Amino acid sequence: MRCALRRPEPLRPYDREVSEEPAHLSEAHARTLADYERHLVAERDLAPHTVRAYLGDIADLLDHAGRLGLHDPAALDLRGLRSWLARQQSMGLSRTTLARRATAARVFTAWLARTGRAAEDAGVALGSPKPHRTLPDVLRVDEARELIAASAARADDGTPVGVRDVALLELLYATGMRVGELCGLDVDDLDRDRDVVRVFGKGRKERTVPFGRPAARAVDRWLTDGRPGLAxxxxxxxxxxxxxxxRIDQRAVRTVVHRRLAEVPGAPDLGPHGLRHTAATHLLEGGADLRSVQELLGHASLATTQRYTHVTTDRLRRAYQQAHPRA
Structure with a gap:
């Protein structure tokens, strides 16, 4: 028997008046936040920027709770959580930001209950605005080809940096890996006998991703002609x-991608994540199944991968409208 999903209640202010004076975290809140940071770093092994984002959201939540007079994490309740979101909604934050912060709050309250710091999970019934999901910009196949060709032409001078740029662009497009994953690669993560690379994704989850001959040739040239000149x-x-x-950092990789894409006429201004979107879209357009693309990209949920089917459908619709006489 299927249960009807209950619509989340609208955000309402907390009945108790919120102090507008600057407030510091109580000792209990500060101690809990420090414990939560250790949990995120040591147990969940999250990336530093992800930890900072979580802690920033939860510090703001605990500060708000303190203004409500809830100075112990065990006292945090659903009304307090809704009051926090309502306050941010009144500040004009986007639906996407509100949804992200609601998720951060639910993860935090679940941790409080699981570790015995709270009697129950106050956030289990916390609703959040559904964010507007926009389709990501991607390159056409000819634009992706031109991106690599333009970079290869620049690398003809044989400079180590030019050779490196071709190799990292080829590998980003060939594998769809995240920029942080690319920067974290070591030489022995490459298996040239099988043309696969070992990638450590979010939460240090390991996966093996294949790459094609063009990427293999570019990486080989980098290892023999480029890397020794910079090492x-x-x-x-x-x-x-x-x-x-x-070790190259993410900012440098983003700069490379933006600069090389600027040399491709008509191409959208994408960063490394745009190449990830492009790789996923081209895989699906070429006939790859969703499960395979999910595994290649390291998505925890198939729903994340499914958004690329909307991209391909949208492109197909545009092509149909442009080409069919009865469109």
Missing amino acids: RPGSGPALFLGARGA
Whole structure:
């Protein structure tokens, strides 16, 4: 027997008046926040920027709870959570931001209940605005080909940086990996016998991703002709190096992608994540099934991968409307 889903109640202010004076976290809240940080880092092994985002949201929540007079995490209730979201809604935050913060609150209250810091999970019934989901911009196949060709033309001078840029662009497009995953690669993560790369994704989850011959040739050239020119005694095992010989960082990779895409006429201004979207879209357009694409990209949920079917359908609809005489 199927149960009807209950519509989340609208956000309403908490009955108790909220102080507008600056408030510091109570000792109990500060101690809980420190414990939660250790949980995110040591147990969930989240990336540093993800930890900062979670802690920022929860610190704001606990500050708001303190203004309501709820100075102990065990006292945090559903009305307090709704009051916090309502306050942010009144500040004009986007639906996407509100949805993200509601998720952060639910994860936090579930942790409070699971660890015995609260008698029950106050956030289990917390609703949140449904964010507007927009389709990501992606490159056409010819634009992706031109991106690589333009980068390869620049690398003809044989400079280590130019050779590196071709290799990282080829690998990003070939595998659809995240920019953080690319920057974290070590040389021995490559298996050239099978043309696969070992990738550590979110939560340090490991997956093996294949890549094609063009990417393999570009990486081989980087390892033989490019990397030795940038490597220094402290370079370590990093696959891709910056101009000073250290492991390349995400900002440098983003700069490379934006600069090279600017040389492709008519191409949208995408970052590395745009190449990830592009890889997923082209895989699906080429006939790959959703489950395979999910595994390649390292998505925890198939629903995340399914958004790319909307991209391909949208592109198909545009092509139909442009080409069919009865469209």
